[in-house]
Each structure stands twice: as C-alpha cells, then as structure tokens.
Amino acid sequence: MTETPDYQFAHHTLDRFVYGDLRQAAVINVGRYFNTDLYPGGRFERLDGGGDRPEVQHQFTASDLTAVRCLGTDIKPVSAIALLETHAGRLSALLRRIPHMPLYEAPLSEINASSSAGTLASMLLSDDFPHLGRMTATKLLARKRPHLLPVYDIVVGRVLGKPQNITHCLHSWFHSDPERAKSLASMRDEIPGVADISLLRVLDAAIWTHGYEDTVEAAS
Incomplete structure (x- = not known):
C-alpha cells in the first residue's frame, strides 16, 4: 500500500513522533499524561475497567459517556438517551460485528465506509443522535x-494537518511500513506504567500533548 498524497504531511509528522525529533519528548509527555493527575484524558481507556471488557464490549454504557467527558466532550442528554436506551439494540448489533484487532493488522475492509465500524460511525452522525458530531463519535x-479505532479531536487534527479520515490515515501509515508499529511498540515499552494502553492511544497522547503544549505556550 502506498501513502495517499492527502496524508503525506500527516505520515511525515507521525514518523517524527515515532522515529525522529519528537520521539524523546513524546516518551516524557505520554508518561506524564497517563501516570499523573494532570490530564483527565489519561483515564479515558481505563475508566471502569475499559469500554472493551467482555461484559460491556457490545454496548454503550454510562461509563463510556463519562470516559468521553474525560476527553473534554459532553454528550447532550438527548443523545445520551439515544445511545443508552432508544437505539441501544441497533448499536449493539453493529458493535458485535466490529472485531477486536489492532489497526496495524486490520484489512481495509474492516474500517471502510461499508464495514460495521463505518456503518456505526455513520449512524452516530445521523439525526438519531442530535449534536453528537464527528469527533465525539x-x-x-x-x-x-x-x-x-482512534480518537480524533481539534488538537490532533491541527498537528496532523487535518486529515480527512483519521482512521484511514493511520491505517495507511501503519500498512505502508510494518516497522512503524514495531517502533511505536518499542516507544511504549520505554514508558513506565502504560503497557495496558493501546498503541493508538499512546500515539494519540503523544500527538495531543505536543499540540496542547504548543497551544498553551502560544497563549501565554
């Protein structure tokens, strides 16, 4: 798979975090993100045992909504009710068809628009879930x-040049060079206390903390 031109800037930037000049800072920032109380988002993946634990992996729960709040996003009551009650059955049926596998091993068919993940993403953006929005989804x-499936927000988008589809962007980044996943895993190994965190979230935290610190510095 070749790198899509639209994602060349994003891929180059991602390489800087994993191989290049931003790697050492990323190791420090990611450790601080997950191992201190400075960032509520550090609890997103771990809160209440995680959203993918066996007993809740196929349904959205109140803990999932709270975890999203840890990333600075509030879900309005009308959408919360739709997620937890009104459309819970339809959502659960789609979640059951989304595999538990790393993005760097997943075929494109598991994340494209016609996949269960793509269908669920489109559903969350429908009128059945008012005010939810792409980033919350x-x-x-x-x-x-x-x-x-990766997290995406304004800060990450700004650092990566606003890729059109963050999941496809990261998929093509991983699959165009298998060494990238290995190097990212090696970076995670350098950071104490994050062995249970997915590679996608380690990468997301590296990007987000870099972009957030730049924003804070610019505002001061």
Whole structure:
C-alpha cells in the first residue's frame, strides 16, 4: 500500500513522533499524561475497567459517556438517551460485528465506509443522535475498540494537518511500513506504567500533548 498524497504531511509528522525529533519528548509527555493527575484524558481507556471488557464490549454504557467527558466532550442528554436506551439494540448489533484487532493488522475492509465500524460511525452522525458530531463519535468508537479505532479531536487534527479520515490515515501509515508499529511498540515499552494502553492511544497522547503544549505556550 502506498501513502495517499492527502496524508503525506500527516505520515511525515507521525514518523517524527515515532522515529525522529519528537520521539524523546513524546516518551516524557505520554508518561506524564497517563501516570499523573494532570490530564483527565489519561483515564479515558481505563475508566471502569475499559469500554472493551467482555461484559460491556457490545454496548454503550454510562461509563463510556463519562470516559468521553474525560476527553473534554459532553454528550447532550438527548443523545445520551439515544445511545443508552432508544437505539441501544441497533448499536449493539453493529458493535458485535466490529472485531477486536489492532489497526496495524486490520484489512481495509474492516474500517471502510461499508464495514460495521463505518456503518456505526455513520449512524452516530445521523439525526438519531442530535449534536453528537464527528469527533465525539470517534471517541465513543475508540472507547469500545481502542486497538482498532482512534480518537480524533481539534488538537490532533491541527498537528496532523487535518486529515480527512483519521482512521484511514493511520491505517495507511501503519500498512505502508510494518516497522512503524514495531517502533511505536518499542516507544511504549520505554514508558513506565502504560503497557495496558493501546498503541493508538499512546500515539494519540503523544500527538495531543505536543499540540496542547504548543497551544498553551502560544497563549501565554
């Protein structure tokens, strides 16, 4: 698989975190993100045992909504009710068809628009879930399948040049060079206390903390 031109800037930036000049800072920042109380988002994947644990892996729960709040996003009551009650059966049916596998091993067919993950993402953006929005949808999906589906927000988008589809962007990044997943795993191994965190979230935390610190510095 070749790198899509639209994602060349994003891929180059991702390489900087994993191989290049931003790697050492990423190791420090990710450790601080997950191992201190400075960032509520550090609890997103772990809160209440995780959103992908066996007893809740096929349904959205109140804990998932709270986890999304840890990333700075509030879900309005009308959408919360739709997630937890009104459309819970339809959502659960789709979640059952989304595999638990890392993005760097997943075929494109598991994340494209016609896949169960793509169908669920489109459903969350429908009128059945008012005011939810694309970024909130990615957070909900990442909570349920943290190894396959990435978080996306404004800060990450700004750092990566606003890729059109973050999941496809990362999929093509991983699959165009298998060494990238190995190097990212090696980076995670350098960080104490994050062995249970998915590679996608380690990468997301590295990108987000870098972008957030730049924002804070610019504002000061």
